[in-house]
Amino acid sequence: MQKTVYLDNQATTPVDPRVLDAMLPYFGPKFGNAASRSHRFGWEAEQAVELARKRVADLAGALPREIVFTSGATESNNLGIKGAVEAYRAKGDHVVTVATEHKAVLDPVRRLEPLGCRVTVLPPLGDGLFDLDSLRDAILPETVLVSVMYANNEIGVIQPVRNIGAVCREKGVLFHCDAAQAFGKIPIDVAGDNIDLMSLSAHKMYGPKGIGALYVRRRHPRVQLAAQMDGGGHEFGLRSGTLNVPAIVGFGEACAICARELAEEATRLCDLRDRLKRNLEAGLDRVFVNGSMEHRLPGNLNMSFEGADGEALLMSLPDVALSTGSACTSAVVEPSHVLRAIGVSEQLAHSSLRFGLGRFNTAEDIDYVARRVIESVRKLRSLAPV
Helix, strand or coil: CCCCEECECCCCCCCCHHHHHHHHHHHCCCCCCCCCCCCHHHHHHHHHHHHHHHHHHHHHCCCHHHEEEECCHHHHHHHHHHHHHHHCCCCCCEEEEECCCCHHHHHHHHHHHHHCCEEEEECCCCCCCCCHHHHHHHCCCCEEEEECCCECCCCCEECCHHHHHHHHHHHCCEEEEECCCCECCECCCCCCCCCCEEEEEHHHCCCCCCCEEEEECECCCECCCCCCCCCCCCCCCCCCCCCCHHHHHHHHHHHHHHHHHHHHHHHHHHHHHHHHHHHHHHHCCCEEECCCCCCECCCEEEEEECCCCHHHHHHCCCCEECEECCEEECCEEECCHHHHHCCCCHHHHCCEEEEECCCCCCHHHHHHHHHHHHHHHHHHHHHCCC
16 A cells, blocks of 8 residues: 655654653653752753753754744744734834735734734745845834744745845844745754744644744844743743743754754755656646746745646545645635735636645655656546636
């Protein structure tokens, strides 16, 4: 029986066995609360948390005390965006973001509008990249925050983050970056990129679900945040609540592995991704890549297959784990807001697939998936020819 090939690593990654091994003791004999400072069980847990904090910081080019552990990137986005707007309300009430952001950024930003915050949502260019001139024009004297993701979760496009950070620094506004998709996959340096706030998630980089972090710059300049969760003053007073020690340990181990293997793995994934693209284009016509190929995450490929509905394609591929470019909400399939924002037609947006390659995929997986997709697209087109 053919195994299911998993190519949805932008949605989540499997936990690396090495990460699981590091976590297991903290579910058992090392069960202490990291906030318990009066005995060895607490000291042991606190030591493990601080080692993980350093590993996360090292991979980001940050200081350990600049890493605040959260439940994931969604919470980090909420804390970073809402916390900054609240803390700097005396300076202004304007936020700038981009139409292709994850809903975990767009929804918190929209939540601020009824509270008196003004929001500018900029359109991207056709290749998914961000136009720096439009950013300069959008920043007002009242702007307090710009939020632009490092790499897109659907089309994998990597933004010119360093240049965006430079514009924000020049204009004197904070730069928040959702780096959930990029962290651990490409090199990131918060100092060189002029990032003030950065959201991270472990389960996108072979760590466990339910743990993430927010980088909060503490120097040049020191960023102020208003806590969004109160009750004990954990995590430097910014995120109260008992720390999830096993998950934090796993996050740290995942970062340590990525630090060692990132460059080699990125090269391998680029080769596999390009192999998949060549195979699909050789076997099918009317196939279109969505987003820049030059500025793209190593393991991402988003393609539209004209004449083949994406949902129907998924149903015809039970042995391949993929996702479409469409988000299904309340039983109504809407075209991806990301694809529509970069100018993809509604028809092509409905015919898109996202291939998310990862650490445990092989060349054999890629060749198998290409054959299956080609077979399915040809069959669907024959049933409903354009």
